[in-house]
Amino acid sequence: MRRLTSLWLAGCIGIAGCSKKEEGPPHPAAELPAPEDSPAQPSGPPPGTLPREGEAAAKPPVHVVLPSDGGMVPVAQAEQEPEDAPEAAPTPPPVPPTPAPAAGAATGQPPEDVKNREWTAGNVTLKRAPGMPVTLRSVRAGQHADFDRVVFEFDGASLPGYRLEYVDKPIIKCGSGDPTTVAGKGWLQVTLTPARGHDDKGQATVAERELKPGLPVILELERTCDFEGEVTWVLGNKGPNKYRVMELHEPTRLVVDVQH
Structure with a gap:
């Protein structure tokens, strides 16, 4: 039996030239297809992800997917701030704007007394400290529905002090001491101080010293000092009717209203 096997091997080598060992059959598992539910290995970050920048680029790649509805998703552990990270400084509350000072406070003079805007037939006085006289630039009068109005307009932002009162005849001019005639039966005297009605050259800033506006109550205005x-x-005025006084600014004015 051994002899027959030896003769068979010798004949195979001599006839077929069998110099290489034949390979065995392939393993059955190598020919099996990949299961359908096995996930494909991504070659890069999945679509819809954010690239890592700064310090996060040195950490293991963790992709945060943004949902299409704009909602929030949990951040991976590698993206969270460390527990000992300093808290952001709180934003200081907004500083409310500083209110603008009243005109009297801005010039160092007492402000207007709102009680002077009430109708009265008595005396009205508001004193202001002596200083540079305020220049009177114009005097004008006009009619309104229930009252006549006289407006004294001044240069600059300051108003002089004032005193208003009904006076009796005779009406006296301060420079000469001479009496003067003023129409009406109620004479409301308006005294302004410190003030002036002329410029540095002595020229009058209000050319007309007597005005006759022909209003229902105010018949005449005359400068006496x-x-x-x-x-x-x-x-x-036609009579000692009630009046009121108010201060206005931009431009600077003193307004006197006399009731009809």
Whole structure:
């Protein structure tokens, strides 16, 4: 038996030239297809992800997927701040704007007394500290529905002090001491101080010293004084009707209303 096997091997080598060992059959598992539910290995970050930048680029790649509805998703552990990270400084509350000072406070003078805007037939006085006289630039009068109005307009932002009162005849001019005639039966005298009705050259800033506006109550206005920081005008009214006083600014004005 051994002899027959040896003869068979010798004949195979001599005839077929069998110099290489034949390979065995392939393993059955190598020919099996990949299961359908096995996930494909991505070659890069999945679509819809954010690239890592800065310090996060040195950490293991963790992709955060943004949902299409704009909602929030949990951040991976590698993206969270360390527990000992300093907290952001709180935003300081907004500083409310500083209110603008009243006109009197801005010039160092007492502000307007709102009680003077009430109707009265008595005396009205508001004193202001002596200083540079305020220049009177214009005097005008007009009619309104229930009252006549006289407006004294000044240069700059300051108003002089003032005193208003009904006076009796005779009406006296301060410079000469001479009496003057003013129409009406109620004479409302308006005294402004410190003020002046002329410029540095001595020229009058209000050319007309007598005005006759022909209003329902105010019949005449006459300047009776412009001397040593004092300016005085007298309103000749039909009678001692009630009046009120108010201060206005931009431009600077003193307004006197006399009721009908």
